[in-house]
Amino acid sequence: EAQVTQNPRYLITVTGKKLTVTCSQNMNHEYMSWYRQDPGLGLRQIYYSMNVEVTDKGDVPEGYKVSRKEKRNFPLILESPSPNQTSLYFCASRNYLGDTQYFGPGTRLTVL
């Protein structure tokens, strides 16, 4: 079954404690991205990757890092989380031509 998986699904942490949210897809997609969803703001792209070792900033990259060492994985790293990063995060993937974007189930992060 074609899917995008994220872990963890829920996370509560404290300010400054580094965390990683994993994302994996099994569709051999080149393009992967991370979004955050906040009420009234829709989905905003944090980072994206067009292929292995190729990443670039989206609209709201501050406070986040990503890596793309393998095609299937695209982890999101928060080196020093802050309360304004409390949000719902979605990973997504699609093929390079951009037919359809598939979304993961989301990770709800709370930073205290």
Added chain:
Amino acid sequence: AQSVSQHNHHVILSEAASLELGCNYSYGGTVNLFWYVQYPGQHLQLLLKYFSGDPLVKGIKGFEAEFIKSKFSFNLRKPSVQWSDTAEYFCAVKSNQAGTALIFGKGTTLSVSS
């Protein structure tokens, strides 16, 4: 830069009412257009998409959308909504060039009462 505008933040309808959600985009080139739906507590799912051809696109669950190039619009419609259509709806746009970002509108929450 591309942008997407969804005019309605929250729409409240009774079952069997007709639905139209507005979406306008700004971009000078050729675009691909999408509508996604997010049911409560779930991730986004594709409702329908337009790449080329017939500007009236039919999607899943009885939804359709019409691309009007002159108006830069891609409005979503459904003749008769059901309670199960309660969800958040997102319009999204990308350039038709490979590797470009998908830009989302801020979403419209649809509440359908039975």
